[in-house]
Amino acid sequence: MxxxxxxxxxxxxxxxxxxxxxxxxxxxxxxxxxxxxxxxxxxxxxxxxxxxxxxxxxxxxxxxxxxxxxxxxxxxxxxxxxxxxxxxxxxxxxxxxxxxxxxxxxxxxxxxxxxxxxxxxxxxKKRGTVAPALASPIVLNAQQQHAVQKISQSDGYAAYLLHGVTGSGKTEVYLHAALTFLQRGQQILMLVPEINLTPQLETAVRARFADIVAPDEIAVFHSGLADGERIKAWADAQRGKLKVLLGTRMAIFAPLDNPGLIIVDEEHDASYKQQEGLRYSARDLAVWRAHHAGIPLVLGSATPSLETWHHALSGRYTRLTLEQRARTRFLPDIRLVDTRKAKLNQGFEPSVLEAIRSRLERGEQSMVFLNRRGYAPVMHCAACGWVSQCPRCSVHTVLHRTPGSGYQLQCHHCGFHSRVPSICPDCGNQDLQPLGRGTQRVEEFLQEAFPAARIQRIDADSTRLKGSALRLFDEVHTGNIDILVGTQMVAKGHDFKRLGLVAVLNADSMLFSADFRAPERLFAQLLQVAGRAGRHAEGGQVLIQTGYPDHTVYQTLLNNDFPAFADDLLAERQDTGLPPFTFQALITAEAKSVQLALAFLDEIRALAASFLSGEGESEVVRLYDPVPLRILRVAHVERAQLLVESASRPALQRFLQQWLPQVQTIGQKQRMRYFIEVDPLEI
Ligand SMILES: Nc1ncnc2c1ncn2[C@@H]1O[C@H](COP(=O)(O)OP(=O)(O)OP(=O)(O)O)[C@@H](O)[C@H]1O
Ligand SMILES: [Zn+2]
Missing domain, CATH: 3.40.1440.60 (PriA, 3(prime) DNA-binding domain)
Known part of the structure; x- marks a missing residue:
């Protein structure tokens, strides 16, 4: 033996x-x-x-x-x-x-x-995938052609930023480029940020490659699959049966051994970052994977992350630009609607309602975007100032209207839910009121305002059941919906054909976040959502309600000028020593009380001093004072964090490697729960 x-x-x-x-x-x-x-x-x-x-x-x-x-x-x-x-x-x-x-x-x-x-x-398990009819490829415009040529002619590793305005036909570039590598017998790995974007893409891919890729040589991979489907896709990848794999961030780990091209669509999207367990960035791993395999990589976006933009400026990535929309001559017209002096009707400035009405009359779709699900973000008592609060977390509970069970208060952080109190728990006042509005309330109001309109809400609540998001998006795509109300789920990637108007309700809520990435994120989100309008016909319009129309984010948006915005932000980041000019790691400690968490972080910070000596200026690793998290308590656990930073990625990595084993020893002794995140997206 x-x-x-x-x-x-x-x-x-x-x-x-x-x-x-x-x-x-x-x-x-x-x-x-x-x-x-x-x-x-x-x-x-x-x-x-x-x-x-x-x-x-x-x-x-x-x-x-x-x-x-x-x-x-x-x-x-x-x-x-x-x-x-x-x-x-x-x-x-x-x-x-x-x-x-x-x-x-x-x-x-x-x-x-x-x-x-x-x-x-x-x-x-029988899975009958019928071979679709072969779709004839679209004739590319000159900039698309140029991009495809550059990607296809790459010799070994090369990273491309495909910077194309919304609706510029980036997908066509991916498909045409992919064909070259498929013809060479290589595999294609294509990442999208959202499960809901896979069906649209899968259909396009299947039809486009119907003559060279068999139905079972294409697979999708994301968390929405049933266990058996996921095993099947993984197994087929590992057995070398797949030619094309489409998926969300988890697909970056697919065991493909002969990749020819990796594509990351909407590369700026935060959902490429895993926020639990192994906190990886699928976008960054894609870069590593392409480099290791010696193959080209395409990062596509209308609003690239500043990290990627920086690499494109420095020449590390090659920038390919699509300046024009593919189907229309113009980008949508973006306007700011000043809400400071207006009398709002249920959160809507009157001209915005008028705009929706006139689109309805012309038989066009409108979309109302607000990044807040539920009925209202909080309940309050006007008499004494009581607000609905989660007993386990330091956040307000959100009012929800659940079909069949009336109103409910829910915590979006720990899942706690309770009935709505009939009187104020503090003063007994019988008149509790919802404060502000979420998608449910907006939907309700619009239905009253436009009784004949077919309105659909798409958010995490309306799409909870498996397959329902797909069905709802289908309804929108086939034109059975007049007004779409939604959160960020509706903002990205979709190629709506009949959507003429986009109205944005609560953008200001993101303006003054303490996170240094907030302006970048807001700009990207607004440009993306604006980009859903007027994709297949001229006359697209975007109305953004704001009380701060002079803010740079909005002013730059008016010109649709991502490069100007990005260059300004980059200069600012360089001056203040923030990413992408520095590299960060974050340790978060979780304890019964924030004092315990802070004490642990103080202790490991003091310990770090012994590793920090003897290196040159550029190699310096800095540890900031530990601070409580903005949302201090979640599910009875209080959290604090310690930020570690260096201008040198290798120096940061070396430091972590030496320091973390000691952190672990102390953590074990104190039975402290903590986790580390390298390149955190939110601090
Ligand atoms: N060369 C072309 N000629 C005509 N139509 C095209 C061409 N290229 C792409 N299209 C069409 O243009 C539309 C927009 O393309 P696509 O969805 O790929 O845009 P995108 O760049 O990914 O936009 P976004 O960043 O907003 O998601 C699609 O309907 C697509 O079929
Ligand atoms: Zn809670």
């Missing part, structure tokens, strides 16, 4: 790897079921050892080598290793969580009902 010694990673916090003895043939990159304490776990073999690293008596046996999929390749493991190093998590905490659920649960393989394991079960 052939016995080998293997090093295995498991999903265990902050521990690198575990050694086992194995009596079966086994390779690096294979999954194995191993005993761990009294449990069984699935792990991945990352090394075959020539000899046991310690007393063989102490080494336990691998129970089963899972061979229903080929081993994860060396280049895939390299990606995981990079993510582990860069984001400061153990390799197991990277590898296991990115595998589909069934592939990392021993129970999926054990027992009578496992029926050959999850991959075999997923394979047996």
């Amino acid at each position: 052939q016995v080998s010694w293997v090093r295995v990673v498991l999903d265990i916090p902050r521990q690198e790897a575990f050694d086992y003895r194995c009596e079966h043939p086994v390779q690096k990159g294979q999954r194995v079921i191993v005993p761990f304490g009294s449990r069984q776990l699935i792990g991945v073999v990352i090394e075959l050892l020539p000899a046991p690293a310690f007393d063989p008596e102490q080494i336990r046996d691998v129970e089963q080598v899972l061979d229903d999929l080929p081993a994860l390749s060396a280049s895939w493991l390299a990606l995981a290793q990079f993510a582990s190093r860069y984001y400061q998590r153990s390799l197991g905490e990277v590898i296991l969580p990115v595998l589909p659920n069934g592939l990392r649960k021993p129970t999926a393989y054990l027992g009578k009902r496992s029926a050959g394991g999850p991959v075999a079960r997923a394979d047996r």
Whole structure:
């Protein structure tokens, strides 16, 4: 019997790897079921050892080598290793969580009902994907052609920023470029920021490549898939069966071994950043992956992130520009509607309502955008000033109207919900009022104002059921809707055909956020949402209600001048020493009281002093004073954070590598919950 010694990673916090003895043939990159304490776990073999690293008596046996999929390749493991190093998590905490659920649960393989394991079960499911009719490609305009040519002719790694105004036909550029690499027998990985954008793109991709890619050689990968579907897509990727994979951020970890082109659409979008567990940026990992594989990468956006814009200016990325809309001659006309002197009707300035009315009369669609779901952001008592508050979090509860169950107060942070009190809990006043408005209230008001209009609200609440977002967007696309009310879900990516008017209600709420990225985010969001108007016909109009019409964000928006805006912001960031000119990491501690969290952060900050000496000016790593989070308490837990910063990414990385093991020791001693985030998006 052939016995080998293997090093295995498991999903265990902050521990690198575990050694086992194995009596079966086994390779690096294979999954194995191993005993761990009294449990069984699935792990991945990352090394075959020539000899046991310690007393063989102490080494336990691998129970089963899972061979229903080929081993994860060396280049895939390299990606995981990079993510582990860069984001400061153990390799197991990277590898296991990115595998589909069934592939990392021993129970999926054990027992009578496992029926050959999850991959075999997923394979047996019938999925009839009919081959669509071949769509003939659109004739590209000159700038699109130029972009496609540059991308297709890349020799090895090259990063492109495809900066195209909204509606400029970036998707066509992706598809034409992709064709070149498909014809060479390579695979395409294409990322989109939102699950809801995959159906539209999947249909386009299937039709466009119907003659060279079989239906089952295209897969989508996102968190909205059922377990079996996700396993199937992953397995097909790992078996080398896929030619095109479309997905949300999680798809960046797909085990594709012969990629030819990676595309990140709407690269600026914050949803490429995972906000829990391994806090990675799929956009940044895409850059690494393309570089490692020696292939081109396209980052597309009308409003690129300042990080990407900076790289394009410095020449690290090549900028490709689409200055014109593809189907119309003009971008929509953007106007600011000054709300300071106006008498608002349920939050609407009268001329905005008029504009909606006239679009209705012309049979065109309108969209009302406000980034606030629910009925009203808070309930209050006019008599004593009481406001509805979550008992577990330091936030207001939001008033919701739930079909069938009336009104409810909900916490958007911890899920707490309660009935609406009939009298004020503080003073007994019987007249509690909703304050402000969310999408539900706007929908209700519009229905009263325009009784004949077909109104649809699209937000996280109206699309909770699987498949419902798809259905609702279909209704909009087919023209069965006159007025669309929605949150950021409706703002990005969609190519609406009949949408003439976009009205933006509460943009100002984002103007004065303490986060230094707030203006960047607001500008991007407004330009994106504005870009939904007038895509297929001239005459698109955007009305933005604001009490601060002179604010730079709005003024620059009027000219649709992203470069001017970005250049100004970059200059400001450089002056104040903020990203992309510095690099940051954030440690967040969570405790019963904020004092405990702050004390922990103070202690680890003091400890850092010993690593910080002896480096040149540019290598300096700074640690700021720990501060409580803006939303201090969530679900009874109070939070504080410590920001670490350096002008040098390598210096920051070196520092973290030395410092974090000590942080861990102190954290364990104090039983402190904390996590680290490299390149945080919000601070
Ligand atoms: N060369 C072309 N000729 C005619 N129509 C085109 C051409 N290229 C693209 N289109 C069409 O233009 C519309 C907008 O394209 P697309 O949705 O790709 O824009 P986009 O650049 O991704 O915009 P956004 O950033 O706003 O999402 C689509 O309906 C597309 O079919
Ligand atoms: Zn709460």
